[in-house]
Amino acid sequence: MTRRQEQLLVRGTAAEADLMISGAHLIDPRAGIDGIFDIKIDDGQLSQIGESGTLSVGADAEQLDASGLHLFPAFVDPHIHLRTPGHEHKEDIETGTRSAAAGGFCAVLAMPNTDPVLDSAPVLRALREAARRDARVPVGFLAAITIGLGGAELTAMSELRAAGAAGFTDDGMPVESAGMLRKALQYQQMAGGVLALHEEDRSLSAGGSMHEGAVSALLGIGGIPSTSESIMVARDAALAGYEGGAVHMQHLSCAESVEVIREAKRLGYNVTTEVSPHHLCFTEEAVSTLDTRMKMNPPLRTEADRQALITGLLDGTIDCIATDHAPHSAHEKEVPFEQAPMGTTGLESSFAACYTELVRSGPMSIEMLIEKMTCGGAIFGLEIPQMTIGESANLVLVDLEQKWRVGADGYESRSDNCAFDGRELFGRVLLTVADGAVAYRQRSFALSAAPDPETAAQ
Amino acid sequence: MKHLLSIEDVSREDIERICARAAAFSENHQREIKKVPALRGRTVLNLFYEASTRTRSSFELAAKRLSADVVNFSAAGSSTEKGESLKDTVQTLSAHRPDAIVVRCPWAGAPALVAEWTDAAIINAGDGKHEHPTQALLDIFTLTRRLGSLDGVKIWIVGDVLHSRVARSNILGFQKMGAQVTVAGPPTLLPREIEAMGVEVRYSLDEIREADVVYALRMQNERMQQAYLPSMREYASLFQINERRLGARSLLMHPGPVNRGVELSDEVVDCAQSLILEQVAAGVVVRMAVLFELLAASRAFDPVPEHQSA
Numbered sequence: 001m002t003r004r005q006e007q008l009l010v011r012g013t014a015a016e017a018d019l020m021i022s023g024a025h026l027i028d029p030r031a032g033i034d035g036i037f038d039i040k041i042d043d044g045q046l047s048q049i050g051e052s053g054t055l056s057v058g059a060d061a062e063q064l065d066a067s068g069l070h071l072f073p074a075f076v077d078p079h080i081h082l083r084t085p086g087h088e089h090k091e092d093i094e095t096g097t098r099s100a101a102a103g104g105f106c107a108v109l110a111m112p113n114t115d116p117v118l119d120s121a122p123v124l125r126a127l128r129e130a131a132r133r134d135a136r137v138p139v140g141f142l143a144a145i146t147i148g149l150g151g152a153e154l155t156a157m158s159e160l161r162a163a164g165a166a167g168f169t170d171d172g173m174p175v176e177s178a179g180m181l182r183k184a185l186q187y188q189q190m191a192g193g194v195l196a197l198h199e200e201d202r203s204l205s206a207g208g209s210m211h212e213g214a215v216s217a218l219l220g221i222g223g224i225p226s227t228s229e230s231i232m233v234a235r236d237a238a239l240a241g242y243e244g245g246a247v248h249m250q251h252l253s254c255a256e257s258v259e260v261i262r263e264a265k266r267l268g269y270n271v272t273t274e275v276s277p278h279h280l281c282f283t284e285e286a287v288s289t290l291d292t293r294m295k296m297n298p299p300l301r302t303e304a305d306r307q308a309l310i311t312g313l314l315d316g317t318i319d320c321i322a323t324d325h326a327p328h329s330a331h332e333k334e335v336p337f338e339q340a341p342m343g344t345t346g347l348e349s350s351f352a353a354c355y356t357e358l359v360r361s362g363p364m365s366i367e368m369l370i371e372k373m374t375c376g377g378a379i380f381g382l383e384i385p386q387m388t389i390g391e392s393a394n395l396v397l398v399d400l401e402q403k404w405r406v407g408a409d410g411y412e413s414r415s416d417n418c419a420f421d422g423r424e425l426f427g428r429v430l431l432t433v434a435d436g437a438v439a440y441r442q443r444s445f446a447l448s449a450a451p452d453p454e455t456a457a458q
Numbered sequence: 459m460k461h462l463l464s465i466e467d468v469s470r471e472d473i474e475r476i477c478a479r480a481a482a483f484s485e486n487h488q489r490e491i492k493k494v495p496a497l498r499g500r501t502v503l504n505l506f507y508e509a510s511t512r513t514r515s516s517f518e519l520a521a522k523r524l525s526a527d528v529v530n531f532s533a534a535g536s537s538t539e540k541g542e543s544l545k546d547t548v549q550t551l552s553a554h555r556p557d558a559i560v561v562r563c564p565w566a567g568a569p570a571l572v573a574e575w576t577d578a579a580i581i582n583a584g585d586g587k588h589e590h591p592t593q594a595l596l597d598i599f600t601l602t603r604r605l606g607s608l609d610g611v612k613i614w615i616v617g618d619v620l621h622s623r624v625a626r627s628n629i630l631g632f633q634k635m636g637a638q639v640t641v642a643g644p645p646t647l648l649p650r651e652i653e654a655m656g657v658e659v660r661y662s663l664d665e666i667r668e669a670d671v672v673y674a675l676r677m678q679n680e681r682m683q684q685a686y687l688p689s690m691r692e693y694a695s696l697f698q699i700n701e702r703r704l705g706a707r708s709l710l711m712h713p714g715p716v717n718r719g720v721e722l723s724d725e726v727v728d729c730a731q732s733l734i735l736e737q738v739a740a741g742v743v744v745r746m747a748v749l750f751e752l753l754a755a756s757r758a759f760d761p762v763p764e765h766q767s768a
Contacts, residue, residue: 037542212651
């Protein structure tokens with residue numbers, strides 16, 4: 001990693017890989033690579049890409065036959081919850097980054113709504129220290145915008161930036177007061193750091209557990225209207241435009257928000273956005289059985305909203321895909337719907353869900369999906385993984401033809417509250433290389449790719 | 459039927475069968491000895507997470523009239539107050555091997571969850587703002603006894619539909635029986651997109667005289683504090699069912715308890731068109747029919763009863 005990356009991302013202790021992957025179909029839209037090549041990693045660095053059979057293999061290098069498989073730059077998720085400190089029964093740095101590795105991610109950014117809240121430099125330093133020990137893939141941290149997510153006092157943004165905060169967010173909570181957000185945007189001019197915003201007018205969402213619409217009317221469950229999001233998106237886009245600040249709108253869920261962002265971008269405001277796989281794949285109909293895995297904030301909305309999100313992703317209004325991986329333990333989710341906490345895990349199913357829904361049976365190219373799953377970190381200053389000779393390898397090997405059932409082999413995450421649980425998806429992640437180290441091998445692939453003991457003995 | 463979780467899952471044939479059985483129990487109720495031995499040796503557990511005198515005593519009486527043993531478990535003063543989860547409570551109580559559990563709770567969908575955690579038959583006695591299926595069944599029973607059939611009957615449900623599980627179950631139940639349902643009330647108390655349930659929506663009672671049946675919902679004082687309504691006086695002036703508004707040939711229903719002078723005027727509560735006391739009486743026989751349906755009917759032809767005592 002470069003110095004600048006080390007400021008934002010913390011790497012664990014995994015050893016640099018020596019690896020030769022042969023026969024895979026490489027696709028890296030940014031590097032302009034699309035074809036079947038062999039690829040060599042020496043000491044964690046991508047050293048050679050060449051026509052099949054032309055590369056010489058070092059004695060120590062592990063060889064993987066990847067014929068029929070695809071190799072992409074690994075993904076980056078700018079929005080996950082590692083639940084540490086304070087909620088380690090849901091997830092910790094080790095399980096969360098293991099889950100990320102299993103999903104093909106080579107870097108993730110964790111949210112600060114922990115206990116204590118990541119709102120001071122000592123908490124951030126302690127977390128970075130823990131990550132140096134436990135992280136399976138490089139991890140960065142966003143700090144809170146306001147102390148304790150309380151919306152009343154700004155955090156020491158400059159000090160937090162210096163200590164390595166990748167950005168700022170009160171995720172899980174909106175910055176309710178426009179005046180407070182304005183001050184954060186003014187302060188940002190000096191401190192830097194994009195403000196990531198959870199957009200929700202809580203006087204409108206009050207008491208709601210799902211999208212307000214036909215399904216909530218039938219179930220008698222309090223609704224969260226789309227306007228609770230879109231009017232805050234509109235307010236904060238206007239504020240960012242006025243102050244010339246940079247804001248990132250998290251997990252857009254409805255058509256109205258997409259429309260507001262389209263206009264804000266047309267006006268040249270510095271506004272970026274993300275969308276989650278579950279909002280791209282499901283609608284309020286999925287909530288009709290009151291499965292608590294389908295309870296998240298913002299909620300699953302209508303088919304028209306889902307289509308607007310896909311359109312927004314295709315036309316660039318929505319910049320990237322982010323999972324909002326939000327683990328909760330079984331006993332917390334095994335309660336009546338209205339009592340259950342909001343959130344679904346997503347790291348391990350994100351690629352397969354988006355590939356199956358958007359590429360295989362949808363309008364998106366595989367190149368665009370790779371772009372949308374790799375560029376999210378760049379909003380916060382992370383480098384976009386790319387197949388560049390001489391640089392640290394960040395790669396994901398996938399079997400696009402393999403159909404698998406989500407959760408059938410369990411999860412790497414400590415929690416199993418995955419909205420896609422039990423669904424059959426195409427596109428299985430088999431191997432992840434993150435910052436030059438092998439971070440994940442899918443078990444059955446690891447077995448089949450292991451060298452035959454007899455051949456190895458020769 | 460294994461459980462009664464919602465009217466949504468129940469067919470018209472199921473409803474007709476339950477009503478026919480309720481009618482038979484009702485005849486029995488004219489006799490001096492009202493008890494029948496149908497559920498002798500069976501145990502019915504009332505699991506109530508909300509205060510309820512009417513529904514609970516109606517279920518208790520229904521179970522006792524069928525000779526079942528009844529245990530009442532109310533959340534107040536129980537282990538739930540010590541933080542026990544619903545799942546743990548249900549599994550603990552299930553260890554006593556109840557045959558049926560009657561669940562009343564403030565959370566939508568909880569009875570369906572309970573059904574996953576126990577072998578007992580589950581009866582939803584009201585779950586949050588979702589459903590109250592036995593109320594709908596007793597209302598259908600009461601109305602069909604009076605009208606013969608609900609096909610083409612125009613029913614207006616008036617008041618706080620947003621917070622009413624009775625409204626949701628009754629809309630679904632009345633429609634299954636062929637009625638046309640209109641909901642009326644202030645827009646703050648009608649759920650957005652309620653039209654998707656196939657009802658007409660009105661914000662006034664101007665045309666209420668077209669209704670064959672007027673079903674008034676209970677208005678709760680707390681709705682004013684939450685700013686759903688400016689005042690009870692304003693609500694009553696716009697939506698109270700009184701002699702002037704109630705059509706001469708319309709029947710009047712209410713799930714109880716009535717706020718006299720708010721949703722209903724004094725005189726209509728006691729008028730000849732009011733079915734309110736018939737609804738209360740129907741409560742016991744319909745709940746008997748439901749218990750019988752779940753615990754006895756499905757096993758009537760079993761050569762070996764499932765619950766032979768060891």
